[in-house]
Every structure is written in C-alpha cells, then in structure tokens.
Amino acid sequence: MIEGLYEAHLPVKYLRCSIQFYQSLGLELAWEGDGIAFIWIERHKSWLGLWEGEEYLTAYHPSLRHVAFRIPFEEMENSVNWLHSKGIEAVPFGNRRSVQPFVRPNQGNASVYFKDPDGNSLEFISYVSVPDELKQESEKFEMTKWMELVRLRGEEDIL
The missing domain is CATH 3.30.720.110 (Signal recognition particle alu RNA binding heterodimer, srp9/1)
Known part of the structure; x- marks a missing residue:
C-alpha cells in the first residue's frame, strides 16, 4: 500500500530566501503562492512544503523541523x-x-x-x-x- 513519503513541511522566515536555498541544493520549485512553496525532492514523487510565518521560531526538536x-x-x-x-x-x-x-x-x-x-x-x-x-x-x-x-x-x- 505505502510506496514512500510524499511530503514533509518546514516553517521559514523568508520564503524567497528559502526557495533559493533549496534550489541551490538542486531541488526544483513545483508551486508557490500565498506564503507557501512546494519544492520537488523527487519530481512527481515527493516534495517539501515551505511555510512562511512566525512558526520558524519554534524550538528545534528531532520530531520537528x-x-x-x-x-x-x-x-x-x-x-x-x-x-x-x-x-x-x-x-x-x-x-x-x-x-x-x-x-x-x-x-x-x-x-x-x-x-x-x-x-x-x-x-x-x-x-x-x-x-x-x-x-x-x-x-x-x-x-x-x-x-x-x-x-x-x-x-x-x-x-
């Protein structure tokens, strides 16, 4: 039934800066709008959601961020x-x-x-x-x- 992970999400302060960072890793922008962007990890298989907002201030824990x-x-x-x-x-x-x-x-x-x-x-x-x-x-x-x-x-x- 399960074939893999489709998406994961991270909070970011500045969406444009984060998009550029992930593109520098060789990842491709799939979609962007309203403070949200999705970056393909594997095209049409998995992506990373980037959400602009204050949540980027959330303290790190291995289960988060x-x-x-x-x-x-x-x-x-x-x-x-x-x-x-x-x-x-x-x-x-x-x-x-x-x-x-x-x-x-x-x-x-x-x-x-x-x-x-x-x-x-x-x-x-x-x-x-x-x-x-x-x-x-x-x-x-x-x-x-x-x-x-x-x-x-x-x-x-x-x-």
Missing part, C-alpha cells in the same frame, strides 16, 4: 565538500564535534547534517550495508574509520 534527504552512499564521502561548494556549512550531530559524515551500524545508515537559512535541521542520509556481526554496534563511526574497518575485515564488497 527536520528533513533527511536520501543520497547515494558513494556520494556521502564528498558531501561536506559539496555543501561547502554551495556556501553551506555542515554541522555536528548531537554531541559530536566533527561535521564529517558518520555511519550508524545499528541503523544501517550514514549521515551528514546541515541547516537551512531558518535553522531547520537537514540531513543527507544513505543506506549502508553492515556485516551481521556489527549490526548491534551503537557506536557512530566517522566515515573514514568505517571504510578502514570494512577494508580491514576484507568486506569491501559491501561498500
């Missing part, structure tokens, strides 16, 4: 440089100090975080193949450390 964009794992390693080329700085996740991509073996994903002009939390995330014996590991591995670990184990085929 967060969107994760799926990217190929092969692009994760260069994601911080790609963001930087767009004038966007990556930010540390949680209590981490590093802004570099990291792997969560117990969730089977890799992530890097950044923010939009209104402080909404954005994430690039990708699926990661994890050897069975590491699937319970809750440590977050820097991407470079994860790649070394996988290579040392002789499991390059999962990369």
Whole structure:
C-alpha cells in the first residue's frame, strides 16, 4: 500500500530566501503562492512544503523541523565538500564535534547534517550495508574509520 513519503513541511522566515536555498541544493520549485512553496525532492514523487510565518521560531526538536534527504552512499564521502561548494556549512550531530559524515551500524545508515537559512535541521542520509556481526554496534563511526574497518575485515564488497 505505502510506496514512500510524499511530503514533509518546514516553517521559514523568508520564503524567497528559502526557495533559493533549496534550489541551490538542486531541488526544483513545483508551486508557490500565498506564503507557501512546494519544492520537488523527487519530481512527481515527493516534495517539501515551505511555510512562511512566525512558526520558524519554534524550538528545534528531532520530531520537528527536520528533513533527511536520501543520497547515494558513494556520494556521502564528498558531501561536506559539496555543501561547502554551495556556501553551506555542515554541522555536528548531537554531541559530536566533527561535521564529517558518520555511519550508524545499528541503523544501517550514514549521515551528514546541515541547516537551512531558518535553522531547520537537514540531513543527507544513505543506506549502508553492515556485516551481521556489527549490526548491534551503537557506536557512530566517522566515515573514514568505517571504510578502514570494512577494508580491514576484507568486506569491501559491501561498500
């Protein structure tokens, strides 16, 4: 029945500024009007609603004001440089100090975080193949450390 996520929504202070920001990420404006814009994430499959108003002042919580964009794992390693080329700085996740991509073996994903002009939390995330014996590991591995670990184990085929 369910095939995927169609839409998510974020509050923004200045709609025009936010539209330009999301277009700089390579996303396309689908529709705009009356303080609302919809940006295609995947054309005709999923979009992001941007709502101009005071709600952008709502305090951040992981259940509010967060969107994760799926990217190929092969692009994760260069994601911080790609963001930087767009004038966007990556930010540390949680209590981490590093802004570099990291792997969560117990969730089977890799992530890097950044923010939009209104402080909404954005994430690039990708699926990661994890050897069975590491699937319970809750440590977050820097991407470079994860790649070394996988290579040392002789499991390059999962990369």
